[in-house]
Amino acid sequence: MKKRSFLRLLLCTAALLTLIWIWSGRGTSFYEHADGAVGPITVNLTETSEAFKNPIMGFRPSRGVNETSFRNREYADIYKHYIKYTDLEYDATDSVQKIIDWSNKAWAGIEKRNIKVVPRVVIVYPGAGEYWPKGVPHGDAVNQWLSDELKSRLVAFIAKLGQAWDDDPRVAFVEMGLYGNWGEHHVYPLRFKDRSNQIPLSFQIALGDAYEAAFHNKKVLVRYPGTFKDYDFGIQWDSFALPDDASGGNGEIRRDTWRTQINSGEVAYNWGDQTKLGGSPDGTLSNMANTNYVIDWIMNTHTSSLGWISDYSTRNSAVDAGAKAMQKVLGYRYVLNEVTFTGNVTPGGTMNVLFQVTNKGSSPFYYNWPVEASLLKSDGSVAWKGLFQADIRNWLPGTDWNSTTRAYNEAPVTNTVNGMFTIPKSVPSGTYTLALSILDPAGWNPSVRFANTNYYIGGRTPIGKVGVGRNPTDQNLGSFASLKSDTTLGYSLGSSAYTGAVGSRFSTIIVNDRALSFEAKPKIIKGVTMVPFRQIFEALGMMVEWNNATKSVLASKGNLTIKMTADSNKASVNNKEFQLTPAPFVTPESMFYVNLRFVSEAAGAKVNWDNDNKVATIETAD
Structure with a gap:
C-alpha cells in the first residue's frame, strides 16, 4: 500500500509539473512564431446560460407619440420611437436644425444607458391624432395619400432626416414610416381605386429613392416584403407570427435579404387568431408551446428585434423562462469557442491572437463595429489596446430552421479571426490580462458582448494572462461578473479617432476546426501557401518518412502514398506524376516546406482559402 501511495504521489507530481510547464508557455508550439514572442496558450471558453442586453437586438419596446421617456425594461436597449411629423417639421421652410434640436431634447442622456432608437415618423396615428404638415391637402382618408x-x-x-440622423449614434436604424395609418404603408380597412390598400408604386419609387439618397450609414426598414422590391431595405413585420398575416413572414423568407438588411417586427395582440400567441405578451411567454411558435418564426425570418411582446410582466417564473429563451435567439449571439495567444512578449515584440467565434443567434450584426484586443492591468485599466482586421457582419447564423430539432439544419460556421500586434516598449514588464471586446465606434467603448461565462464589468471578455518581458505569473483571471446585471455600458455623442494600435493578419491553417501548430511560419509564394511538411501530413492522418539524403518525404495512409522532393516540380500520388508550382523547398534552417493545397487535395480533403482573413480551412473526408 505504501509503494502504491508513493507511486500515485509521484505520478500526480509529474502531472502537476507538466501542467505548470505547459501553462508557462514552454510546453506548446504556436502556429506562427513571431519575432520576440514565445509561449503560446490555448484557452477553450464556455457559453453562458444567461440572456442579456446587447445593442440593436432583442426585445424592443415602443415609446408612443405622447410619451416622454424610455421605460426601463429587462432586456431592452433598443426602442422604437413613434414621432409626430409636426414635431420635426410643420412648415416646408423648417430647417434640419429643428429636427436636431428636437432629437437632442427627446433623446437626452440615452447614450449613458446604452440605448439606441428606431425612429418612425407618423402623420396619422389612429386613436392618437393626425399630424399633417402645412400646405398638404388632407381630409379624405383615401385620396389624401395620393397627392x-x-x-x-x-x-x-x-433629405432633412438623413442630414439629422444618418450620423447620429443614437439611431440604430430607421423605419420608413410616414405613409398610411401608423406609418405602416396602408390605409386598411379602406382601399384605393385599384382595390389595393398598400402604398402605390409611384410613392414606393419616390420614397425609396429619397431614403437611399439620404441614408448611407443607417439601415432602412419598410412594412411589406412585397413593396420596395428594387431597394435594399429590411422588413418591419408589424403582425409578427400572427396566423392571419403569415404571408408577411413568408414574404420575408422569400425576399431573403436578412444577411445584409435588418428584419424586425411587432407581435400584434389586438386582432386576428390569437390561439398560438395567447392573446398577450404574458400569454405567449408563459406557455412554452406559444414561445416556441414565435421562436420558429424568429429563426425562419432571421429577425433581430421584436416589439409589443416586450411588454411582458416580470416576477413571473413561467414568463421569465419564455422571455429568457426568446432573448437568447433574437438577433446575434456571439460565442467564443477557442482563443490562442502568445503567452510571453518581449517589449517591442509581437503578440499573436487567434480566436474562433460562432453566431448562435438568428441574425447577423449589421454594422462593422471593430473587435479589440486589450491588455489589462491588475486594477482593470487598459495598458494597451489594438484592433483586429475583422468584419463582424460576416459572422452569420445558421440557415434552414428545423422546428423539430430546434436547430438550424445548416449549422452556423465557425469564424476564425487572427491578429498580429506589436507591443510597444513603453508597456512596462509585468503580467497582464488579455481581453477581447467589440466596440461601439461612438466613443470606442466595449458594447457588443460575447455570450461567454468569462466576463468583466464594463464589457470585456477576459481570456488569459500575458507576460510582457517575462512569463506570466499565473493564469488566474479572478471572478467573473453577470452579463445581465452589468449596467455600466454606454457610448458618447462626440466623434473621435481610435487611439490604439491596428493589428495585421497572418496565415492560419485550420484542419477539421482545429488551428494547426507549425514549427515555422507558413509562407505564401506566388500566391501558393507553403507549410512545414510534418504537421500538415500528420493532421491529414498520414504516416511520414523523411529521407535526409534525397531531401524527400514519403507520406502514406492506407492505399494512398504521396512523394515530394525538395526543389523538384514533380510530385507523385500513388506513382502518378503531378507538376508543382512552386517546388517544395528546404529553408536554411532545414525546414522542408510543401504545397498546402496540393497535399490536402491529394489526401482527399477540401480546401477553402479566405483571402481577407488569410485563413485556409481544410476538411478531411473521414
Whole structure:
C-alpha cells in the first residue's frame, strides 16, 4: 500500500509539473512564431446560460407619440420611437436644425444607458391624432395619400432626416414610416381605386429613392416584403407570427435579404387568431408551446428585434423562462469557442491572437463595429489596446430552421479571426490580462458582448494572462461578473479617432476546426501557401518518412502514398506524376516546406482559402 501511495504521489507530481510547464508557455508550439514572442496558450471558453442586453437586438419596446421617456425594461436597449411629423417639421421652410434640436431634447442622456432608437415618423396615428404638415391637402382618408403635394413634401423631408440622423449614434436604424395609418404603408380597412390598400408604386419609387439618397450609414426598414422590391431595405413585420398575416413572414423568407438588411417586427395582440400567441405578451411567454411558435418564426425570418411582446410582466417564473429563451435567439449571439495567444512578449515584440467565434443567434450584426484586443492591468485599466482586421457582419447564423430539432439544419460556421500586434516598449514588464471586446465606434467603448461565462464589468471578455518581458505569473483571471446585471455600458455623442494600435493578419491553417501548430511560419509564394511538411501530413492522418539524403518525404495512409522532393516540380500520388508550382523547398534552417493545397487535395480533403482573413480551412473526408 505504501509503494502504491508513493507511486500515485509521484505520478500526480509529474502531472502537476507538466501542467505548470505547459501553462508557462514552454510546453506548446504556436502556429506562427513571431519575432520576440514565445509561449503560446490555448484557452477553450464556455457559453453562458444567461440572456442579456446587447445593442440593436432583442426585445424592443415602443415609446408612443405622447410619451416622454424610455421605460426601463429587462432586456431592452433598443426602442422604437413613434414621432409626430409636426414635431420635426410643420412648415416646408423648417430647417434640419429643428429636427436636431428636437432629437437632442427627446433623446437626452440615452447614450449613458446604452440605448439606441428606431425612429418612425407618423402623420396619422389612429386613436392618437393626425399630424399633417402645412400646405398638404388632407381630409379624405383615401385620396389624401395620393397627392403630388404629399409626395414632393415627403421627399424633401426625408433629405432633412438623413442630414439629422444618418450620423447620429443614437439611431440604430430607421423605419420608413410616414405613409398610411401608423406609418405602416396602408390605409386598411379602406382601399384605393385599384382595390389595393398598400402604398402605390409611384410613392414606393419616390420614397425609396429619397431614403437611399439620404441614408448611407443607417439601415432602412419598410412594412411589406412585397413593396420596395428594387431597394435594399429590411422588413418591419408589424403582425409578427400572427396566423392571419403569415404571408408577411413568408414574404420575408422569400425576399431573403436578412444577411445584409435588418428584419424586425411587432407581435400584434389586438386582432386576428390569437390561439398560438395567447392573446398577450404574458400569454405567449408563459406557455412554452406559444414561445416556441414565435421562436420558429424568429429563426425562419432571421429577425433581430421584436416589439409589443416586450411588454411582458416580470416576477413571473413561467414568463421569465419564455422571455429568457426568446432573448437568447433574437438577433446575434456571439460565442467564443477557442482563443490562442502568445503567452510571453518581449517589449517591442509581437503578440499573436487567434480566436474562433460562432453566431448562435438568428441574425447577423449589421454594422462593422471593430473587435479589440486589450491588455489589462491588475486594477482593470487598459495598458494597451489594438484592433483586429475583422468584419463582424460576416459572422452569420445558421440557415434552414428545423422546428423539430430546434436547430438550424445548416449549422452556423465557425469564424476564425487572427491578429498580429506589436507591443510597444513603453508597456512596462509585468503580467497582464488579455481581453477581447467589440466596440461601439461612438466613443470606442466595449458594447457588443460575447455570450461567454468569462466576463468583466464594463464589457470585456477576459481570456488569459500575458507576460510582457517575462512569463506570466499565473493564469488566474479572478471572478467573473453577470452579463445581465452589468449596467455600466454606454457610448458618447462626440466623434473621435481610435487611439490604439491596428493589428495585421497572418496565415492560419485550420484542419477539421482545429488551428494547426507549425514549427515555422507558413509562407505564401506566388500566391501558393507553403507549410512545414510534418504537421500538415500528420493532421491529414498520414504516416511520414523523411529521407535526409534525397531531401524527400514519403507520406502514406492506407492505399494512398504521396512523394515530394525538395526543389523538384514533380510530385507523385500513388506513382502518378503531378507538376508543382512552386517546388517544395528546404529553408536554411532545414525546414522542408510543401504545397498546402496540393497535399490536402491529394489526401482527399477540401480546401477553402479566405483571402481577407488569410485563413485556409481544410476538411478531411473521414
